[in-house]
Amino acid sequence: MDVLYFAWVRERIGVPRERVETGAQTVAQLVEELRAREPRYEAAFADLTALRVALDQDLADFDASLSGVREVAFFPPMTGG
Amino acid sequence: MRVVVQKEPFDLGAEANAFAAADTGMGAIVTFTGVVRDLAQGDLDVMEIEHYPGMTEKALTRIATEAQERWSLGDVLVIHRYGRLAPGDRIMMVATAAPHRKDAFEAAEYLMDYLKSRAPFWKKEITGTGAGWVAAKDEDEDALTRW
Numbered sequence: 001m002d003v004l005y006f007a008w009v010r011e012r013i014g015v016p017r018e019r020v021e022t023g024a025q026t027v028a029q030l031v032e033e034l035r036a037r038e039p040r041y042e043a044a045f046a047d048l049t050a051l052r053v054a055l056d057q058d059l060a061d062f063d064a065s066l067s068g069v070r071e072v073a074f075f076p077p078m079t080g081g
Numbered sequence: 082m083r084v085v086v087q088k089e090p091f092d093l094g095a096e097a098n099a100f101a102a103a104d105t106g107m108g109a110i111v112t113f114t115g116v117v118r119d120l121a122q123g124d125l126d127v128m129e130i131e132h133y134p135g136m137t138e139k140a141l142t143r144i145a146t147e148a149q150e151r152w153s154l155g156d157v158l159v160i161h162r163y164g165r166l167a168p169g170d171r172i173m174m175v176a177t178a179a180p181h182r183k184d185a186f187e188a189a190e191y192l193m194d195y196l197k198s199r200a201p202f203w204k205k206e207i208t209g210t211g212a213g214w215v216a217a218k219d220e221d222e223d224a225l226t227r228w
Binding site for chain 2: 075
């Protein structure tokens with residue numbers, strides 16, 4: 001699936017998007033997989049309360065299923081307006 | 082309904098005039114405009130706005146649709162910019178048309194409250210001394226509970 005990062009999450013991980021092959025069933029499992037990869041992921045995902053996630057461009061929870069999902073995005077709370 | 086996400090500046094007067102002229106059955110037009118503020122007291126050089134292309138349009142359209150379902154409205158307009166903006170630049174505008182002013186005012190406030198916390202935009206302030214992401218405020222999230 002495609003994993004996208006925005007704002008300081010993008011800056012900490014160092015890329016705006018990447019292709020990730022994963023067997024993770026939920027968002028939380030995907031986060032654990034990424035955190036185990038490299039320190040830059042650990043830095044980005046250290047505090048999940050500071051993060052939001054969208055699945056196929058709809059806001060979702062960290063316990064949501066990844067079944068059928070093509071695009072996952074991680075970002076800080078939004079500051080529009 | 083018209084939802085626009087663009088890098089370019091928009092003409093507030095022209096947009097408001099065109100919006101108001103489109104439907105003579107509406108007795109009330111409310112517009113709101115957000116402007117880049119220099120919070121760092123003369124130090125802000127650039128406000129950089131990042132967004133999530135695709136999700137942004139989807140989220141704004143959903144928020145505008147919900148406003149039209151909740152209030153007796155005519156048309157709704159949302160314009161939001163992204164990219165590099167300077168202090169004094171207009172970031173975004175919403176306009177609501179309704180037969181009566183209460184619906185137009187309330188719907189505009191609803192649009193603004195949801196747009197702040199549910200539309201995927203992020204602001205970065207670049208000043209003479211560095212750069213930092215603007216943190217979301219608890220009060221903006223709390224504002225959603227009144228709806």
